[in-house]
Amino acid sequence: MTDDLFHLTAPWAQQLNADTRELDAAGAFPHDKWKVLQETGLLRTHFAPEFGGAGHGVTATMRALEGLGYVCHDAGLSFSASTQIVSVGVPLQRFGSQELKERHLPRIMSGEAITAHAITEESGGSDAMNLAATARRDGDHYVVSGGKMFITNAPVADLFLLYVRTGKPGPFGLTTLLVEAATPGLTAGPAMDKIGLRTSPVGTLSFDELRVPVSQRVGQEGTGFLILDHVMKREVLFGFSITLGEMTRRLEETIAYAGKRHQFGQPIGSYQAVSHKIADMKMRVETARKWLADTGVKVEAGQDASLDLAATKTIVSEANVQTALDAVQIHGGRGVLTEHGIERDLRNSIAGTIYSGTSEIQRNRIATLLGL
């Protein structure tokens, strides 16, 4: 079953990889490829059959997403897909009312409604528990004011999960609200230009007297922190399973290149300076695989995996940057030409040490859990 899931998106490889270089240069969201992704059924993997999902757990979904990363050279598209699964669908499935689930889960898992979640603000992302956007109660509505920043999918999204403050400062004053993009008072800014993941649009949101019915609250008032904790576990495991697939492909391509590229009458892979780099790439990829697998099993079993998640996120994202750098070096001049896609891999890897909690914040968490 899990191997079937790994190969789920493989039959669409050609469509998923069409024009990747041009779309990356344009920084354009690939709407046509999103339709292909809808066809693959990948977006349904993790959701309950009663709403039209395939009903797979955490580790099986990770395997399907690893397969996407392996097949799809458009890392921005893959990143938007993982945001689609975790941002609204995951919290709705776990904490949403029956009415909200029936109304929205089918259109989320089909990919018809593109989704985003909004936590980060201009004033900060690392200190997310102190976010400032507020929602005050006015009868059977909340009135939201403030703004958000760096929101993946925001420029193309139909549905948002907003993390806002309804109560006291700190984590227990946070609440989550489900909002349609077309709601008056909600404005999504244009896609912001960035170094990598360029086909995954990131943008701002601003709220001006945005009225949201209380019935669109997900979970109880003041439980936004718990919802975010549930979401972030899956965001790390799902998003970085895609990264594992991408790193595996990169390693295979680099081994093949080192075997066929000759200098001084020999394949460059026969030189220890090159082969040791590849050995390091292999160790990084397999370390990433083991951490993801172990942590996925723990999360699926409902065990405490706080330290494991922080370590997994840091290890995989940093392995991605380092293996991308190694691949550029081993490909020589071809490594920096856009036509081969090796430099794109490096640009795409950079943001991974920042989103979903920076490397510094993950190390802080590990140190705290060690009693430091």
Ligand SMILES: Cc1cc2nc3c(=O)[nH]c(=O)nc-3n(C[C@H](O)[C@H](O)[C@H](O)COP(=O)(O)OP(=O)(O)OC[C@H]3O[C@@H](n4cnc5c(N)ncnc54)[C@H](O)[C@@H]3O)c2cc1C
């Ligand atoms: C491609 C991309 C997609 C994103 N998608 C989303 C999204 O969909 N939704 C969303 O809500 N957000 C999203 N983000 C935002 C992301 O979560 C934040 O950028 C991240 O949490 C860091 O916040 P910041 O940018 O405000 O940096 P800051 O928090 O200002 O941090 C700046 C630097 O200071 C360091 N630092 C801060 N505090 C400490 C500390 N206590 N100890 C040590 N070092 C510290 C950080 O590690 C970092 O190096 C996305 C970001 C990117 C790049």
